[in-house]
Amino acid sequence: MANTTDNSNIRLQKRRKRDIKKRLFLIPKLIFVFLVVFLLISIFFRSGNSVSTYTALNGKIEEYVLADGYIFRDQELISSPSDGYFECLADEGERVNDGSTIAAVYKSAVDPAVTEEISQLKTKISDLENDETAADIYSANAVKIELNISEEAQKLTQVRDNNNFSDIVSIKHSVDDYIANKQYAVEGGKTKEDRLSEMKARLDELESSIDGEREYIYAPRAGIFSSKIDGYEDVLGIEMMGDATPRYINGISKNNVTVGTTVTNGENVCKIIDNYEWYFVGLISEKEAENFKVDQSISIKFYDLSDSMVSGTVKAISKPEDGKVAITVYSTRYIDSIYTTSKVSAELLTESSEGIKVPSSSLRVIDGQQGVYVVRLGVARFVPVELLYNNKEWAIIKPVISTSYEEHLEVYDEIIINTKGIEDGKVVRQ
Numbered sequence: 001m002a003n004t005t006d007n008s009n010i011r012l013q014k015r016r017k018r019d020i021k022k023r024l025f026l027i028p029k030l031i032f033v034f035l036v037v038f039l040l041i042s043i044f045f046r047s048g049n050s051v052s053t054y055t056a057l058n059g060k061i062e063e064y065v066l067a068d069g070y071i072f073r074d075q076e077l078i079s080s081p082s083d084g085y086f087e088c089l090a091d092e093g094e095r096v097n098d099g100s101t102i103a104a105v106y107k108s109a110v111d112p113a114v115t116e117e118i119s120q121l122k123t124k125i126s127d128l129e130n131d132e133t134a135a136d137i138y139s140a141n142a143v144k145i146e147l148n149i150s151e152e153a154q155k156l157t158q159v160r161d162n163n164n165f166s167d168i169v170s171i172k173h174s175v176d177d178y179i180a181n182k183q184y185a186v187e188g189g190k191t192k193e194d195r196l197s198e199m200k201a202r203l204d205e206l207e208s209s210i211d212g213e214r215e216y217i218y219a220p221r222a223g224i225f226s227s228k229i230d231g232y233e234d235v236l237g238i239e240m241m242g243d244a245t246p247r248y249i250n251g252i253s254k255n256n257v258t259v260g261t262t263v264t265n266g267e268n269v270c271k272i273i274d275n276y277e278w279y280f281v282g283l284i285s286e287k288e289a290e291n292f293k294v295d296q297s298i299s300i301k302f303y304d305l306s307d308s309m310v311s312g313t314v315k316a317i318s319k320p321e322d323g324k325v326a327i328t329v330y331s332t333r334y335i336d337s338i339y340t341t342s343k344v345s346a347e348l349l350t351e352s353s354e355g356i357k358v359p360s361s362s363l364r365v366i367d368g369q370q371g372v373y374v375v376r377l378g379v380a381r382f383v384p385v386e387l388l389y390n391n392k393e394w395a396i397i398k399p400v401i402s403t404s405y406e407e408h409l410e411v412y413d414e415i416i417i418n419t420k421g422i423e424d425g426k427v428v429r430q
Contacts (some may be wrong), residue, residue, distance in 0.1 A: 051428045053375060053414040059357025061389055061396050064347040065291065067327065069249060069282025071342055074238045074274035077229070080105050080263040081215045085115050087261075088270070089216075090225040093340065095275055102225050103217040103270055105263065106210060114206055121203045128196055223272040224339045231255035232342040233271065244281045244328050246321040254342075273339045279315070280329045282346055289317055289325040291350040299349040300329055306336045309349065353389035353396040360395045362415050363387070366424075372397070373416040374409065378429040380422050381407045 080086065085106040090096050106115050207214075219225070231254030240248075263269050280300065292298070296314045301307070310333035318326040329348070362372045364382070371384040384405050385397040399409040416422055 051375070051380075051422070052417045054359055054362065054417055056356050056358060056374075056409065056411055056413045056415050058355070058411060059394075059396070060354045061351065061357065061391060061394055062349060063351035063391065064349045065284050065288045067280075067282030067284050067346050067348055069280055069326075069344065069346065070232070070236055070252060071338065071344060072236050072238055072241055072244075072279040072281060073339065074277070075233060075271050076220060076223075076273075077233055077268045077271050078102075078217060078220065080265060080267050080269045081217065082107055082265050084213075084215075084263065085261055086263040086269050087115070087119070088225075088227050090219075092226060092228070094225050096219045096222065096225045096272070098219060098222045100219045101216050102219050102272075103227075105215050105217065105269075107213040107215070114210060118203065118206050121199055121206070125196065125199050125203065128192065128199075217270070219272055221272055222275075224275045225270065226273060226340050227270045228340050229257050229268050229271065230342050231257045233268075236342055238279065241279060241281075241316075241328065244316065244326050245318045246283055246324040246326050249281060249283055249326050275339065277330065277332050278338060280312070280331070280344070280346055281326055282329075282348070283324050284327055284348070286320040286323050286325055289320070289327065292317060292327060292348075298329065299352070300331065301347045301349070302335060302338070302344050303347060304345055305338065305341060308335055310335055351389060351391075355388050355396040355398045356385075356409065356411065358395055358397060358415050359417055360390055360392050362417050362419065363390070363395055363397075364419055369405075370397075371400075371405075372409065373419050373422050373424075374407070375414040375416065375428060376407065378427060380416060380424065380426045380428050382424040383407045383409045383413075385409055 082105055087104050087106065088102070089104055090100065090102040096102055232252070234255065235252050257268070280302075292314050294314055294317060298312055298314060299309045300312045301309045310331060312329040312331035312333070314327065315330045316326075316328040318328075327348070358372060364371060364373065366382055369384045370387050371382050373380045374383050375381075382405065384400040386400050388396040388398060390396075397409070401408050416428070422428065
């Protein structure tokens with residue numbers, strides 16, 4: 001009987017322990033559920049008052065149309081007066097006067113070795129005349145120059161040992177100067193002036209020997225000299241501007257021409273280009289043409305030639321053909337290679353506006369006043385602005401100071417983007 005009672009007590013104690021364990025295990029679960037519910041409620045209420053903002057910064061919006069086309073110029077082709085070896089005497093892109101000597105043709109009877117020596121002599125004379133380091137040094141100083149070169153070489157060793165590499169450039173220049181001076185000193189003990197005199201005398205002698213076999217080419221008018229004949233000259237003259245239609249532009253093709261050192265009588269070898277005005281004719285879509293009108297001032301950039309943006313004037317807009325329009329832009333502004341390049345791609349600027357750049361979605365009109373909402377100490381405040389430009393994605397605005405509103409816009413303000421349900425004075429941030 002006693003054993004039965006003891007067993008019952010043991011089972012009762014075990015059951016009580018299990019109940020206690022269950023209750024202890026349940027408490028953390030209840031706490032966890034409470035925390036999750038509390039967090040969800042907090043998120044819900046916070047999301048009701050949260051706002052998306054954008055920091056107001058200075059910015060710029062540029063809208064442009066891309067156009068492929070050609071440069072039309074007033075240019076005159078110049079042909080060779082005879083068969084022979086062609087040599088440019090004017091530099092590419094050089095502005096020359098009417099009647100200037102721009103090139104020469106050496107007849108076929110001239111020994112090519114003579115023309116080659118003439119060319120080399122001209123280069124040497126030019127280099128020597130422009131070399132300010134060439135002093136009047138005689139051969140007696142050659143040994144001293146050698147010593148100077150040796151001393152500079154030792155300096156290079158010291159620079160290497162001391163890791164003082166900033167002096168290397170100046171030491172190298174000194175060595176180069178000494179070597180140049182040595183060259184002048186060891187060539188027969190002649191001064192710079194003596195050597196120049198000898199080379200010029202030799203040049204005169206060679207040129208006199210072939211003078212009867214050389215024909216000069218003179219500039220028929222003032223302008224830009226160019227020896228780059230690209231084959232477009234016959235179709236890109238200003239006199240062709242009346243045919244600037246999409247069909248004409250699409251049909252442009254160039255002649256296959258190559259100007260070499262040996263030319264024939266009557267062959268086009270160079271040209272003079274008017275250095276004042278040029279025209280760009282490019283193709284754009286009929287829809288894009290709505291952004292332009294005749295006599296409108298625009299900016300244009302040829303990104304293949306330069307990063308510079310230059311001004312121009314719309315001179316003509318053709319009738320549409322197959323959805324395309326030919327637009328003609330006139331300019332007198334200088335751009336690198338504009339006088340020697342024919343086929344180009346251009347950006348035609350249709351809009352450029354600078355100010356404070358904000359998302360277009362942040363703009364609101366309150367009581368007839370354009371403005372934006374900004375966050376001031378956690379409160380939404382309506383700030384009036386002047387709209388300068390809006391492309392439906394971004395807007396350029398500037399502050400309006402003299403209004404009945406106390407607030408005005410400043411750079412780095414937090415501008416509210418999602419303004420649904422926002423009104424002046426509403427608390428948007430705790």
